[in-house]
Amino acid sequence: MAGRNMDPKKNPMPVQPPQERRRNFSEVALGYTSEQAASEAARCLRCKNKPCVEGCPVRIDIPAFLERAAQQDFSGAYEVISQSSSLPAVCGRVCPQETQCEARCVRGIKGEPVGIGRVERFAADWRAAHGAEAAVPAVAGEKAPRVAVIGSGPAGLSCAGELAKNGCAVTVYEALHTPGGVLVYGIPEFRLPKEIVRREIGALEELGVTVVTNAVAGRSFTIDELLEEYRAVFVGSGAGLPRFMGIPGENLKGVYSANEFLTRVNLMKAYEEGSPTPIQRPRRAVVVGGGNVAMDAARCALRLGAEEVSVVYRRSMEELPARAEEVEHAQEEGIVFRLLRNPVEIFGDQDGWAASVKCARMELGEPDASGRRRPVEVPGAFEEVPADCVIMAIGTSPNPLLTGTTPGLETQRWGGIVADETGRTSRKGVYAGGDAVTGAATVILAMGAGKTAAQAILEDLGRGVL
Ligand SMILES: Cc1cc2nc3c(=O)[nH]c(=O)nc-3n(C[C@H](O)[C@H](O)[C@H](O)COP(=O)(O)OP(=O)(O)OC[C@H]3O[C@@H](n4cnc5c(N)ncnc54)[C@H](O)[C@@H]3O)c2cc1C
Known part of the structure; x- marks a missing residue:
């Protein structure tokens, strides 16, 4: 068994510096080296009752793959993961580990949990880089259902x-x-x-x-x-199917659903020179919502060249549902969080483009059915945020x-x-x-x-x- 690493902190993930990445679409997190991956995996205590596995919706045998990774057997680690998950390179990057496997990790009690997602990502990338074995050929015969x-x-x-x-x-x-x-x-x-x-x-x-x-x-x-x-x-x-708020001004030019905005940017590559997708490059963007979708829309708007991008969310930072890492990255990149604010109207200019968003100030009241404190309007308290681009990320x-x-x-x-x-x-x-x-x-x-x-x-x- 590899020696245990008792460092209370995770091996930091190498990332592109915020000032550089806020203007490009290349991957933010650069991934561990094999030494970092093995060292992070060696932080696992191999608990007998495996609480982390309980936190994983597809029940990956996490201690087993971490043990192999700690011994630099990344192929073996990948084998263990792929018994339960068909998309490890994806999940290692986008799973909300902090509320799933890592939330149950015993190392999290007195320090930071093991960076399970980071090691998963490394094992999947290692496997791809070192030539994955050809898939088992299709077994569907002529009479296959x-x-x-x-x-x-x-x-x-x-x-x-x-x-x-x-x-x-x-x-x-x-x-x-x-x-x-x-x-x-x-x-x-x-x-x-x-x-x-x-x-x-x-x-x-x-x-x-x-x-x-x-x-x-x-x-x-x-x-x-x-x-x-x-x-x-x-x-x-x-x-x-996107939802809108039903407030005046949502039909103005420059107002998008997050799905439309993200599809134009990601699938249609609106950020590339000469892209055929019509998208107005925002100068000041307001994104409404607090989930992963809102963070993605805000960070895309920034990368399209916006001078200022704000996230408007009606509750406080504590209730923000987006992954912690994405919020942290957005903050480092300079996204402004206008918390306890709720849009009530979008004002337009004489050409029919969005010009600003009027927001009501909110405060938190009693918990609602979801257990979260309900945001209620502070009477008569409003503020206007200039915006030529408004992106609604309030659910689908x-x-x-x-x-x-x-x-x-x-x-x-x-x-x-x-x-x-x-x-x-x-x-x-x-x-x-x-x-x-x-x-x-x-x-x-x-x-x-x-x-x-x-x-x-x-x-x-x-x-x-x-
Ligand atoms: C911007 C954004 C960021 C997110 N970030 C994260 C994250 O970081 N971590 C995370 O875990 N989750 C995240 N999620 C949520 C996650 O992506 C979804 O929960 C997940 O993709 C749902 O998978 P699905 O297969 O059910 O649907 P989808 O991924 O939506 O796939 C459905 C597919 O069906 C197709 N389709 C729809 N109707 C038809 C039809 N009539 N005929 C044929 N095809 C049809 C669609 O075009 C689509 O390709 C994010 C979601 C969004 C929108």
Whole structure:
């Protein structure tokens, strides 16, 4: 066993300096060296009851992979991770570890928890750099059951992977021209390089999965039509329909939903010279919301050249739901946090462009149903923030296109598909998981749901799980 590292602090993650990175789209976190990864892994105490594993939605055997990494056996570490997770390079970068595995780490009691995500990322990158073994060739024979997957985000991809590994002939239908879901159109290049997502999708294609893009289920074809050709259909269509506040001025030019703004920037590369995507480079941007989406939108606006970018959030820093690391990075880059503020109107100029946002001052009252203290308006207290670009990042819901064209598919009042914990829906042969069922959540939960639904599909098809 490698010697234990009792340093109370994590090995710091090398990052691009804030003054440089605030104007480029290259990855912010540069990743550990092999020595740093091994040294961080050696901080693990190998607890017998493994509380960190309980905190991981896909139950990666964390102490086992850290032990291998501590011995510089990164290939072995990767093997352990990939038994439970199909996207380790993605999860190592974007999982909210501080509220999951790392929140349960015993080292966190008297110091900082083990940087589990950082070591996971290193193992996945090491494996890619040192030539991953070719994927096991597809085992789907001529008589293999055909399964359709709608949506190519983490839920659809992990469902497809699990089914393909177990001998199904899988076709993934994706509405956009590029597969990957939020991983390509939402999360920016500087947090998750798109090459990594392409690599993961390439590995699935090697397994025999067919990906069809520009295919909008509910419009180009219906689920019922798919069921004539396929034995089962998994719906992993996410929750991409943006919400707006319903305040005056939201129809002005320069006001975007975060999804539209991020899609133009990330998928359509609006930041590149000569990009065909129309986007007005902001001078002063206001982003409304406090989640990961808001942080991403704010940091993209800054990288497009904005002089000032503010995040307007109606609660305080303590309730801000974004990942701690992203908030810290945003602050270092100079994003202004206007907390306890809530927009009530957007004013425009004579050409119909946004010019400023009127915000009400808020204070925190009694806890609401979510357990968080409810923000209430301070009577008569307002402030105006100049802004030629306003980005609404206040949440999304599932698009009703699919559910509206599938009779008998039960939905929640807010639009989510009703599925049990196995992913089975009210329609025989139709399964669902990820944001389409839970509403906006996380990559790892969507992946877990895709995998669980694949196991239910295999069971209903009378096939064992490998
Ligand atoms: C900007 C942003 C940042 C985020 N940051 C993080 C983070 O740091 N960490 C984290 O864990 N989570 C993060 N999340 C949340 C996470 O990305 C999602 O929870 C996760 O991607 C959900 O996966 P999914 O497969 O259910 O849906 P999605 O990733 O949304 O994929 C759904 C796919 O289905 C396609 N689709 C939709 N309708 C149809 C149709 N009718 N026909 C065919 N295809 C269709 C969509 O085009 C999309 O490609 C972030 C989300 C956003 C928007």
